[in-house]
Each structure stands twice: as structure tokens, then as C-alpha cells.
Amino acid sequence: MIVMLLSAVDMSAARKRTRSVSSVKQEQKANAQAIKKTSQQLDENAKATSRTLNALNTLGAEIRQQNDSIASINHQIDSIDSAMKHINDSIVTLDGKLVALRDSYARSVTRIKNSQQGSMDKLAFIFSAESFTQAYRRFRYLGEFSKWRKRRNDEIKEVQARLEKQRDELTRLQGVKSGMLTRMNVARNDLEKKQNETSALVAKLKKEGASLKK
Structure with a gap:
């Protein structure tokens, strides 16, 4: 009985050792597969991070170029503002000149009408002269006035x-300025949005890479 019991214990222990070795081998195999998969993920993460960083650098170059373009547009806008100010000043001057011309014209017409002593007809004004010389002068005067x-x-x-x-021209320049400002703001906002999205993606990839390494 003792021999039989000892034999049974030895067999049970042997089966346990067999199961333990098999379990360890399975765990090692699973771990090796997990490590291999994680390594592949790390490689893919590194490549994606590199691509995204390159895209971010490209965006940075585009943003610098865009900033140069924006500076150029701002310079053009300053020139347009200067031209608009000059045109506004010219408009004020021309408005003043037009008012002066119209006032002068109105006064001259009033003066000639008064000199005709209320007559409604040029011929009547001429023939109402007291002498031929005066009539001739009135005729010459009316001719000169007509030319004037x-x-x-x-x-x-x-x-x-x-x-x-x-x-x-002022209206045209205002339209050009408005269009430039719109294009400038759209381009700036678009690039800033892309930059923020790409920066967020880089941060996400780096965080994933750190987690995979861990």
C-alpha cells in the first residue's frame, strides 16, 4: 500500500511539473508574440511620427511663406490706404472747385441778365442801345459772354x-483692399488650423509611442 501510494504521489507530481512547463512555454510564446506585435506597432508609430513631423515642418515652411505674403499684402494695403487718402483729398479739392465754378457761373449769369435791364431777348438788349457804338459793344459783349x-x-x-x-477709383481700391484682407485672413486661419491639427497628431503619436515602449 505504501509503495502504491508513493507511486501515485510521484505520478501526480510529474503531471503537475508537465503542466507547469507547458504553461510556461505557452506564456513565453504568447509574450514573444505580444512583444513582436508591440515592436511592429512601435515601428509603425515611429514611421507615422516621422511622416507627421515632416508634414509639420512643411507646414511651418508654408506658414513662413504665407507670413511673407501677408506682410506683402499689408504693404500693398498701406499703399492702397495712401492712394485712397490722396484720392479723398483730391475729391474734396474738386468738390470745392466745382462749387466755386458753379457759384461764379451763377453770379456771371445774374450780372449779364441785370445788365440787360430786364430784357428777355438778346436782340432787344442790343437794339435798345443809345448808339451804334454801344450796340456793337453789347453785341461783342454778348458774344464774349457766350464763349466764356x-x-x-x-x-x-x-x-x-x-x-x-x-x-x-476710390470704390475700386476699397474693393481690392477688402478682397486682399479676406484672402489674407482665410489663408492665415487655414494654415493655423492645419498647424494645430498636425501638432496635436504629433503629440498623440509620441504619447502612443511612449506607451508602447513602456
């Missing part, structure tokens, strides 16, 4: 045309 009035009308029209042209 035409010149003054032409001058007023020219000033009006210049004024309209300056206002059109």
Missing part, C-alpha cells in the same frame, strides 16, 4: 468727370 459761358460749362463738366473718375 461755354468754356465755363466745359470746365465744370471736366471737373465733374474727374470727380466721378476719382470716386470710381
Whole structure:
């Protein structure tokens, strides 16, 4: 009985040792597979991090170029602002000149009408002269006044045309400036958004890499 009991104990212990060795081998195999998988993930993480860092560097170069473009646009905007100020000053000057021309014209017309002593007809004004010499002078006067009035009308029209042209140019420059500012802000916001997204991705990849190494 004693021999049989000892034999049974030895067999049980042998089976336990066999199971323990098999279990250890399985664990080692599983660990080796897990390590291999983690190593592969580390390699992929390193490659992805490298690619993302390269993309971030490229974005940095684009941002620097964009900043140069923005500086150039700002310089152009300053030039446009200066041109707009010059045009505004010119408009004020032309407006003043136009008012002065119209006032002068109105006073001259009033003066000639008064000199006609209320007559509504040029011929009546001429033939109401007391002498032929006076009639001739009135005729010459009316002719000169007619030429002067035409010149003054032409001058007023020219000033009006210049004024309209300056206002059109001012409107055009305001549109150009608005378009530049819009494009500048859109480009800046787009690049900043890409930079923030890429920086966040780099941080995420580095954190994953540290976790995989651990």
C-alpha cells in the first residue's frame, strides 16, 4: 500500500511539473508574440511620427511663406490706404472747385441778365442801345459772354468727370483692399488650423509611442 501510494504521489507530481512547463512555454510564446506585435506597432508609430513631423515642418515652411505674403499684402494695403487718402483729398479739392465754378457761373449769369435791364431777348438788349457804338459793344459783349459761358460749362463738366473718375477709383481700391484682407485672413486661419491639427497628431503619436515602449 505504501509503495502504491508513493507511486501515485510521484505520478501526480510529474503531471503537475508537465503542466507547469507547458504553461510556461505557452506564456513565453504568447509574450514573444505580444512583444513582436508591440515592436511592429512601435515601428509603425515611429514611421507615422516621422511622416507627421515632416508634414509639420512643411507646414511651418508654408506658414513662413504665407507670413511673407501677408506682410506683402499689408504693404500693398498701406499703399492702397495712401492712394485712397490722396484720392479723398483730391475729391474734396474738386468738390470745392466745382462749387466755386458753379457759384461764379451763377453770379456771371445774374450780372449779364441785370445788365440787360430786364430784357428777355438778346436782340432787344442790343437794339435798345443809345448808339451804334454801344450796340456793337453789347453785341461783342454778348458774344464774349457766350464763349466764356461755354468754356465755363466745359470746365465744370471736366471737373465733374474727374470727380466721378476719382470716386470710381476710390470704390475700386476699397474693393481690392477688402478682397486682399479676406484672402489674407482665410489663408492665415487655414494654415493655423492645419498647424494645430498636425501638432496635436504629433503629440498623440509620441504619447502612443511612449506607451508602447513602456
